[in-house]
Amino acid sequence: MYLGLDEPVRECQYNQICTRNSLPMETLGHKKKKIPRRKWQVFPGRNRFYCNGRVMMARQTGVFYLTLVLIMVTSGLFFAFDCPFLASNLTPAIPVIGGVLFFFVLGMLFRASFSDPGVLPRATPDEAADLERQIGAANGPSGPGYRPPPRTREVVINGQTVKLKYCFTCKIFRPPRASHCSLCDNCVERFDHHCPWVGNCVGKRNYRFFYLFILSLSFLTVFIFAFVITHVILRSNRTGFLSALKDSPASVLEVLVCFFSVWSIVGLSGFHTYLISSNQTTNEDIKGSWSNKRAKDNYNPYSYGNILTNCCAALCGPLPPSLIDRRGFIQSDTPQPVSHSNGSSMYASTQLHTHMAAATPLLHSNSVMIGGGGPPFPGKSSLVVPCASLAPSQPSLPSMPGLSCAGDMLTLRDPDTHCHHHHFASPEETPSPSGPMPLTLPCAAHMTHGGHIHPAQLYDPASQDSLHEDSVRGLVKLSSV
């Protein structure tokens, strides 16, 4: 196919058609910068996010608010009605200690409720396909009506055989101790349980906060219970029991709340202390995974052997980072309108090819480099391609988009990373006459404009990382051999 200089009018007409058919992204980009979305907005699990992705909770948060109200109301009543008496008659240390405990409880509650429990991100399509292939190969060909066995993998951990189950929702083999929470619809690492009181799952990342919350809450409950009783007793000694109750009616409410809480909270703390010391999760304990009753030689392969190490590991061990990048921006796949080299059309096509081959290795598979593929700049890329033969520009240019994309790719934590600079480069940076309405300019001129603008845009990220430049050059050498 020959793209000759004798067909400028036709090409410009084509450009016109393309820009009309261009996707909204382009027109938006021309009018105003489209706000890139953050990953939490497209998170597949059933979670709620607040504060622009900083806070992550389960969908049902009603009980969490109940917890909050109970704690605040009871503590509030304590500080308002009981503390003045106790501070003046006993010691002012009581409200101080109470205050410290109260804030610690709230802090731990918020930390447990608002942080990512250790959600495992779902598999990318490539990973899922690869796993499916492996599972299919392992199972062998299945005839009609044959139901494939459940997907499990066995692994030996410290001498114990552990079965890893395949999660159909997340399309991954769950790591040991991970479990899929049906309420949140996520696989959570070291899944303990889903706590409605906290409004979140309790997993690897927030287990220590949960434990410290229930521990400090049990201290607070016992503290309030004890001192409210003390207060009532001291008052009754002076004025009699019934009048004491009449003088501080709040105390009755507090005692009731605390009495019922003590049993449950202290009991729960005790239970979790046991779990921590034996390095088990609630899930494992309930299922009896490591119990001797299951098999004689059944033991917990994750335990460190002694109670102290288990406790330290659970409470003071390193805090793993969140695997779901909630506040990262989604880089939508956009083709890179590459302004590129040379003279003749034939050479252009092969050169284009090699340059693409050179540049694409550093782009993610989903990214579309050039060649009219994909949204949202089909017009743009077609625009660029035919004009290549008309207006030669520097040969080094084609490598730059790949370069900057690579730089972005390796720094941004997103499987679908793409240079969102390029997103806006063409429509915004090309001078307005040659923006969405290129028909007013001959293509060559447009190309030159593009040639000027693109490097300016593309060089910015590129200049940040010259290492990638070298690697791209390496690839160029490889492909142009």
Add this chain to the structure above:
Amino acid sequence: MSLEEWTHSLQDMRQQAAIAAKVFIQRDYTNGTVCQFQTKFPSELETRIDKQQFEETVRTLNNLYAEAEKLGGSSYLEGCLACLTAYTIFLCMETHYEKVLKKIAKFIQEQNDKIYAPRGLLLTDPIERGLRVVEVTIFEDRSLGR
């Protein structure tokens, strides 16, 4: 051939020139839930890279992750200090794990630039895949010799 057809054929060429295959190095759970990757050399990479080189990369990666999750005096100290300050200290400083993750990112970038990119391969930082796999992208070799 019309312009559209030429563009489409170019697109096909581009797709062929891009990714040939992806290999996933899975996690190795034999030591428990610590982040370790299997050092088994995948057969798809046989033609591209030296087995020793690859295993060395994965081993170094494993060591780095082990360092991140190590239980020792310094991690306990950090944990206790954090607890005492009600975890507000992490507003100012990075956790030890995060520091090592940065080291890992740098290591992978370095490996890619020095060893993998010249061979038409690309390692993806496992943190981008939720620490599940090390994704190795194999690019089609367009050199004329083949």
